[in-house]
Structure formats: C-alpha cells, structure tokens
Amino acid sequence: xxxxxxxxxxADRGKLLTALVGVIFSVVLVNVQGGLFFGLIRKAxxxxxxxxxxxxxxHRNMHNVDFPxxxxxxxxxxxxxxxxxxxxxxxxxGFADMTLPSGGFEGVVVVGVDRASLLGGAWNVAQGRPExxxxxxxxxxxxxxxxxxxxxxxxxxxxxxxxxxxVVAKTNGVMGFLVAPYVFTTYERAGQYLRMPPDRSSYFxxxxxxxxxxxxxxxxxRRQIPELDAFPKRExxxxxxxxxxxxxxxxxxxxxxxxxxxxxxxxxxxxTLYALVLDRxxxxxxxxxxxxxxxxxxxxxxVQASIMALAGSIAGLALVxxxxxxxxxxxxxxxxxxxxxxGSCLLVxxxxxxxxxxxxxxxxxxxxxxxxxx
Amino acid sequence: MIVPRSLKIDSAHAAVRIEGxxxxxxxxxxxxxxxxxxxxxxxxxxxxxxxxxxxxxxxxLLSILGCILTADRGTVRIFGQETTAMNPARRAxxxxxxxxxxxxxxxLIRGLSASANVAVPLALRGVAPKVARRRAVELxxxxxxxxxxxxxxNNLSAGQCQRVALARALAGEPRLxxxxxxxxxxxxxxxxxVMALLQKLAKKDGRTVIVVTHDARIFxxxxxxxxxxxxxxxxxxxxxxxxxxxxxx
Numbered sequence: 001x002x003x004x005x006x007x008x009x010x011a012d013r014g015k016l017l018t019a020l021v022g023v024i025f026s027v028v029l030v031n032v033q034g035g036l037f038f039g040l041i042r043k044a045x046x047x048x049x050x051x052x053x054x055x056x057x058x059h060r061n062m063h064n065v066d067f068p069x070x071x072x073x074x075x076x077x078x079x080x081x082x083x084x085x086x087x088x089x090x091x092x093x094g095f096a097d098m099t100l101p102s103g104g105f106e107g108v109v110v111v112g113v114d115r116a117s118l119l120g121g122a123w124n125v126a127q128g129r130p131e132x133x134x135x136x137x138x139x140x141x142x143x144x145x146x147x148x149x150x151x152x153x154x155x156x157x158x159x160x161x162x163x164x165x166x167v168v169a170k171t172n173g174v175m176g177f178l179v180a181p182y183v184f185t186t187y188e189r190a191g192q193y194l195r196m197p198p199d200r201s202s203y204f205x206x207x208x209x210x211x212x213x214x215x216x217x218x219x220x221x222r223r224q225i226p227e228l229d230a231f232p233k234r235e236x237x238x239x240x241x242x243x244x245x246x247x248x249x250x251x252x253x254x255x256x257x258x259x260x261x262x263x264x265x266x267x268x269x270x271x272t273l274y275a276l277v278l279d280r281x282x283x284x285x286x287x288x289x290x291x292x293x294x295x296x297x298x299x300x301x302x303v304q305a306s307i308m309a310l311a312g313s314i315a316g317l318a319l320v321x322x323x324x325x326x327x328x329x330x331x332x333x334x335x336x337x338x339x340x341x342x343g344s345c346l347l348v349x350x351x352x353x354x355x356x357x358x359x360x361x362x363x364x365x366x367x368x369x370x371x372x373x374x
Numbered sequence: 375m376i377v378p379r380s381l382k383i384d385s386a387h388a389a390v391r392i393e394g395x396x397x398x399x400x401x402x403x404x405x406x407x408x409x410x411x412x413x414x415x416x417x418x419x420x421x422x423x424x425x426x427x428x429x430x431x432x433x434x435l436l437s438i439l440g441c442i443l444t445a446d447r448g449t450v451r452i453f454g455q456e457t458t459a460m461n462p463a464r465r466a467x468x469x470x471x472x473x474x475x476x477x478x479x480x481x482l483i484r485g486l487s488a489s490a491n492v493a494v495p496l497a498l499r500g501v502a503p504k505v506a507r508r509r510a511v512e513l514x515x516x517x518x519x520x521x522x523x524x525x526x527x528n529n530l531s532a533g534q535c536q537r538v539a540l541a542r543a544l545a546g547e548p549r550l551x552x553x554x555x556x557x558x559x560x561x562x563x564x565x566x567x568v569m570a571l572l573q574k575l576a577k578k579d580g581r582t583v584i585v586v587t588h589d590a591r592i593f594x595x596x597x598x599x600x601x602x603x604x605x606x607x608x609x610x611x612x613x614x615x616x617x618x619x620x621x622x623x
Contacts, residue, residue, distance in 0.1 A: 003503055004486065004494065011485025286481040289442055291470025292498050293463060368442050 001296060005303035008280065015276050016308070022268025023312020023348055024319060029261030030344040031320040031336050037254040038340070039333030044177040044244045045237030047093070047111065051120040053205035054214055056236040057088070057221055060229050064243040065236065066109060066178055068093050068202035075225055079204050082220045084212030089114035090201040092187055094194035095180065099159035100150045107180045110160065112190020120205050122184040127154055128169025133185060138168040144330040145181035160193040173330035177244060206230075262351065269308060270355035273301065277359035281366060289368035297363050301356040309352035313345040388451070389550055389582035390439055391415040395448035396605075397434055408434045410605035412448070418549070421573060421583040421595060425610070426602035432586045433554060435602060439584060440473055440552045441465040453549060470498055474543030476572070478555035480535040482527040488514055488538045489523045495546035506545075513541035517571055533564030540572055544581075551576055553585045557592055569595045 009016055042049070047065045048056060056062075057079055059069035079088045092112030097105045113121040115134060122130055122140040133140055139160070141152055152158065152167045159165060160183065176182055183193075191198055208217060214232035221230035231239060245251040277284065284297060320336060328334040397409040408431040416422045424432045437443040438450055441457050444465075450457045453472060457465060474495070482491045492510035497503070514523055517537040527535055536556060543551050553572065557565030569585075569592045576583045585596070593599060601610040 001497060003490065004483070004497060007490060008483060008485035280484075282481060283483045286477070286483070287494070287498070288466070289440070289469070289475055289477075289481075290495055290498060291466045291468075291473075293466050296498055369437055 001299040002303055005300040006307060008283070008300075009276070009304045009307055012276060012279065015272055015279070019269050019272035019276075019308045020312045020315065022264070022266075022272060023308055023352065024316040025264065025268065026262050026266070026348050026351070027313050027316025027344055028319050028323070030258050030347070031317070031341060032323055032334060033254055033258045033261065034340045034344070035320070035324065035328075035334035035336040036332060037250070038337060039328070039335040040177070041241050041244065041250070042333070042335055043175060045240040046174070046176050047120065047182075048233055048237040048240060050123050050174075051091075051205055051233070052207070053120060053233060054208040055085075055206040055218055055221075055230055055232055057204040057206055057228055057230040058202065060227055062203075062229050062231075062236075063239055065240045066093065066176060070196065070200040070202055071228060073199050073201040075228065076201065076204050078225050079206060079221055079228075082217060082224060084209050084217040084220070085206050086209045086212075087117065087119070087207040088204045089117050089119045090187055091120050091203040091205050092190040092194065092196065093202045094190070094196065096161045096183070096193050098149065098165075098183070099162070102150060106148055108160070108183045109176060109178060109180045110190045110193050111182055111184050112187040112194075113184065115186050115188070119207070122169065122171050122174065124171045124173055125169050126172040130169065132168040135166070135168050137164045137166045137189070138185060139165040139189075140169040140171060140184040141167055142171045142174045142181060142330075144173060144175055148181060161195060163193055165193070173333075175330050262347065266351045266355055269305070269352050270358050273305060273308075273352075273356055274359045274362065276304070277301070277362055281363075282370070284363045285366055285368050285370045288366060294364065298356075298360055301360050301363070302353060305352040305356035306349065309345075309349040313348055316348075317341055317345070388415045389418045389420070389453060390584070391449075391451045392439070392445075393449050395435075395438060395445040395450060397431070397438065397443065397446050407605055409438075409445070409607075412602075412605070412607045414600055414607050414609070416582060416584060416598070418582055419577070419580040421576065421585070421597045423593065423596040423599045424584065424586045424602050424607070425588055425593070425599055427588070430602045431605055432588075432602045435607065436552055436554055436584065436586045439550075440475065441469050470495065470546065472549050474546060474548035474551045476536070476539050476543045476551065476553035476556045478558045480527070480532075480539045480559070482535055482538055482542075484527055487524045487526055488519060488530065488541075491527070491538055492541045492545050494542060499546060509545060510541070513544055514538070516575065517541045531564075532559050533561075533567065536560060536564070536568050537571065540568060540575070544575055547579070549581055551581055551583045553583065553587075555587055555589070556585060557587065557589045562591055565589065565592060 059071050062068060073090050076088055076090055079085060094110055096108055096110045098108045100106055113119060118130060126143055132138055141149060154167055156167045157164060174182055208214060218230035218232060221228060324334045324336060393413045395409055395412040398405045398407040424435055426432050438445050445458055489507055489510040492513055493506035496506035496509060511523055514520060517540055519534060519537055522530060522534060556568060560568060573595050599610045600607045
C-alpha cells in the first residue's frame with residue numbers, strides 16, 4: 001500500500017506541488033510568526049535575561065522590568081542579610097529625554113549599575129569596553145539605535161535630561177521591547193539623569209550562594225521585608241513577558257495570524273487531496289472492485305497525507321532557516337525554539353491526516369460498480 | 375430451444391451457480407427491472423460468454439457474479455459460497471481471494487508501472503513487495519510483455535494495456551476470472567490475441583472464465599454462451615454454431 005500511495009502521489013506532480021505549497025506555507029507561517037513573536041516578547045525580559053542576577057528584588061507587586069517603582073536603597077542591607085544571598089547590588093531603571101544634535105529629543109531608558117560589580121551592565125559590547133562606563137559622564141548606547149539617536153559616535157556628547165553624557169562604548173543588538181533605547185551608565189550618574197534622590201533604587205539584583213534555593217531565598221526576602229517582592233530570574237522574566245501579553249493582546253493577534261495560516265494550509269491540503277482523489281476515482285473504484293477494503297483505501301490516503309506533511313515540513317523548515325538567517329535583525333529578531341519547529345511539524349501532520357478524512361468520505365461512498373459502467 | 379445445461383449440473387462441480395436472481399434499479403419512486411428469474415450454472419474450468427444487446431443486463435449479471443452488486447432476489451453461489459447474505463466486507467474479501475477482473479477500459483493505475491499494476495492484487499493481500507514484483511514480472515513475461523515491465527500505462531498501446539490488465543487479473547491466482555467487454559477497446563487482431571491469451575492462461579490452471587461481450591468475432595473462444603435479453607438468461611446455440619453464424623454474418 002505504501003508503494004502504491006507513494007507512486008501515485010509522485011505521478012501527479014502538479015497536485016503534489018500544490019499540496020506541498022500549502023504545507024510549506026503553514027510551516028513557514030507558524031515558525032516565522034512564532035519566531036517573530038518569541039523574538040519580540042523576549043525583548044520584554046531582556047534586562048532580566050542578561051542581568052546576571054539570580055533573583056530580582058523590587059517594589060511589592062512589580063510586574064515589568066522596564067516600569068519599576070522605586071524603593072528605599074537602605075533596604076539593600078536587609079536583603080544582603082538574608083541567608084543564601086552572596087551579593088546584592090542596587091539597580092536603577094527609568095525614563096529620560098536625550099537631546100539630539102538636530103535639536104530634537106528622544107525618550108530613552110536609563111539603566112544605572114553598581115560601579116564596583118557592573119552587575120546588570122551592558123553586554124554585547126561592540127565598540128569600547130564595558131568598564132569604560134566608569135569614565136566621567138560615560139554612557140553606553142546601542143549601534144542599532146543609531147538612526148533614532150542621530151548616529152552618535154564614540155566620544156560624542158549628548159544631554160540626558162539636560163545633563164552632560166558622553167558616549168564611551170556601544171553595544172550591538174541590546175534593544176528592549178519599548179521603542180525607547182537603553183542607555184547604560186553607573187548607578188550614581190543614572191540617579192542624576194533620572195533626577196532621583198540618591199537614597200532610592202529601582203531593584204536590588206541578587207546573586208546567590210552556590211547551592212542556595214532561589215525560591216526559598218525569595219520567600220525569605222518577602223517575609224523579612226513585606227514591602228518588597230522577590231522573584232527568581234526566570235520567573236521575573238516571565239512576569240515581564242506576561243505583562244505585555246495580557247495587556248496588549250499581542251499573543252492573541254500573533255496567535256490569530258498563525259491560526260489563520262494553519263487554516264489556509266489545511267484547506268489547501270484538504271482541497272488538493274480531494275482533487276487528487278476526484279481525479280483518481282476510477283482507480284479507487286478499480287481497487288475496491290478488486291477487493292480493496294476500507295483500511296486499504298484509508299492507508300493510501302493516510303500515507304499520501306503523511307508524505308505531504310513530511311516533505312512539506314522539511315522544505316518549510318529549510319525555508320524558515322533561510323528566512324531566519326537573512327531577515328532576523330536585532331530590531332525584529334526571529335527566534336524559533338526547537339519545540340516550536342517540532343510542534344509545527346506535528347501540527348501540520350495532524351492537519352494533513354485530518355484533511356485526508358474528507359476525500360476518504362468520498363472514496364468510502366464510491367460504488368465499485370462504476371468501474372464496470374464506464 | 376436448448377435446455378440450460380446448468381440445471382443439470384451437480385453443484386459440487388459448479389464454479390458459479392445462480393438461481394432465480396432478480397435485480398431492479400430504483401430511482402426515486404420508479405423502479406426498472408434489469409434481471410428477472412435468471413438461473414445458470416457454470417462449471418469449474420469453463421469459459422462462458424454472456425452476450426446480448428446493450429442494456430440487456432449483462433454487466434449487471436457480471437457485477438452480481440463478481441460480488442460487486444447484490445441481487446434483490448434469488449441465490450448466488452460462488453464456489454459453493456452463498457454471497458447474497460454477505461456483508462460488503464466479506465464480499466470484498468471473496469473478490470480479493472477468488473475473483474480476477476478484466477475491465478473494458480483496462481483501469482490500470484496511471485502512476486504505477488506495468489509490474490506495479492500487476493502486483494496490486496498481491497499488495498492488497500499483504501504479499502511482500504519483492505515477492506509480488508517477482509510474480510508480476512513472471513506474469514508479464516507470460517503475456518508477452520517481458521520488455522515492458524517498467525513501462526507506464528501512458529507508454530503502452532491499448533493491446534498491451536489489456537495484457538497488463540489480464541496479468542493483473544491472474545496475479546492473485548483467482549479461481550474465477552470475470553472479463554467485461556475485454557476486446558471492446560481493441561482492434562480485431564489485438565482482441566483475438568488477448569482472448570487467446572486469456573483462454574490459454576485460464577485453461578492452464580483450470581480457472582473459470584466468464585466474459586461479457588457483444589463482439590461476435592470472439593465467440594469461438596467460448597465453451598458456452600448465455601444470451602441475456604429482457605432480463606432473462608438462456609443458454610444459446612453451441613459456440614461453434616455461434617461462430618459460424620458470426621462469420622456468415
């Protein structure tokens with residue numbers, strides 16, 4: 001049956017190609033849409049992911065890394081006193097305006113890090129060095145924000161909330177979910193740019209003792225300082241992502257587009273399988289006249305549907321890989337996790353198998369008598 | 375009028391025995407009777423022809439004998455098995471095990487080579503592909519298509535297609551071969567060749583052959599001829615006489 005299914009499918013190359021286009025379309029759409037979604041949503045937790053902290057501590061009910069509420073800095077000593085905490089450093093995140101050479105302004109997110117440890121500081125530094133941020137008035141920008149910030153060069157001077165700032169280094173691809181570029185500097189200088197009193201802080205970034213349980217440490221911090229919340233890195237990253245997912249309907253819109261793609265693919269596969277069967281009703285009639293049973297007929301259709309799913313998935317994933325290679329940018333990263341690729345292939349296989357039910361119904365009702373009447 | 379020999383034959387030797395078979399086609403409230411009180415019996419190893427004008431019910435009778443259609447009334451026994459009470463799955467199993475078909479328009483599967491087409495009944499029986507191919511090649515050689523094993527139906531002539539169809543009908547080693555107008559799509563020479571081949575291969579293994587035809591040129595291949603007309607089947611003059619009549623005509 002496998003051989004009959006495969007050979008008859010290959011014999012009708014035109015229809016096979018149409019079905020493959022449908023499957024490829026579905027696989028590419030799911031993976032690229034999903035990849036764009038994950039790439040975009042990952043930006044929402046960028047600071048958390050790259051912050052090198054095991055635990056994030058901030059105001060009670062904190063829900064987004066980019067929108068903190070400040071807390072008294074002196075509480076850092078109480079956090080440091082919690083068993084399992086190896087290091088805790090203050091961290092500032094806030095909004096400021098950068099003055100541009102043209103006379104315009106651009107809103108930026110200022111990130112202030114501890115001078116001694118540079119914990120939560122800039123990464124992917126492409127020009128200059130991370131420690132250059134310790135120089136006077138030093139700030140670190142991202143290359144990908146050049147256009148917005150009117151092409152600043154190393155050594156150029158700008159103003160942040162009317163205070164002098166000098167570009168000393170540049171990162172590559174450090175772009176957050178917000179349209180405002182990240183500007184990394186030291187904690188003290190960030191406080192000046194943000195006009196924040198020196199006794200306030202946005203977060204405390206905590207690194208744990210080896211073997212310490214992050215959940216237990218977070219629970220201890222919450223118990224000892226009820227005004228604070230504490231989350232392990234992964235959990236706070238997810239909280240930041242959820243903020244955008246639930247408040248913007250982003251997940252729904254991406255999901256709807258993906259679902260639509262799947263639906264179109266499914267219709268194309270079903271229609272093609274149906275057309276293939278309609279074209280070959282006489283052959284199915286012949287098989288039934290010769291004594292083929294329901295399972296024979298369905299095996300042929302299942303094998304054909306599976307071949308379409310498999311071949312289309314392989315071609316689709318190859319195309320996704322090409323698209324990812326050539327079109328993924330820091331502005332619109334396409335991040336395709338392995339489970340998304342595997343899941344989409346599985347989904348497409350299920351869709352193809354379900355699609356084969358439609359032509360199967362047609363063949364099931366086929367009267368083998370037709371062979372003798374033609 | 376010749377007395378139908380079938381009624382005299384011991385059913386133990388009968389490949390096919392039908393009695394009092396009636397069939398009508400219904401469309402909405404109206405009903406058209408096609409067969410009415412048809413009785414006949416065909417021995418094992420015989421080659422019987424069902425002849426008659428278009429619309430006389432020959433193909434309907436062949437379909438009933440082939441377990442594709444069921445009779446409204448009467449009994450149908452194929453190698454002793456009563457088929458009218460069988461469910462569709464059992465009838466399909468009987469077709470696969472005991473009956474080989476040769477169709478007027480060959481009905482070969484386009485995407486398959488000649489050998490793959492011949493191997494289809496074996497594939498349906500679950501025979502291993504290598505064994506099925508070996509058997510298919512043997513049969514194609516027997517029907518004179520040893521050099522067309524990998525040819526596709528598109529690249530074969532009508533006569534060659536019917537030979538492939540004949541090999542396919544024999545592949546499952548059925549005891550009964552039903553042929554529906556096997557020469558209708560062929561010229562006289564090819565038609566005679568195919569019939570000679572069918573007779574030779576069927577006789578060799580003692581298979582029973584039933585042919586529906588109105589092609590008088592091939593009547594000489596029949597052991598017995600049944601004339602189907604107005605819903606009835608009667609055994610006609612001896613094949614020799616029919617052949618003479620056809621030649622004279």
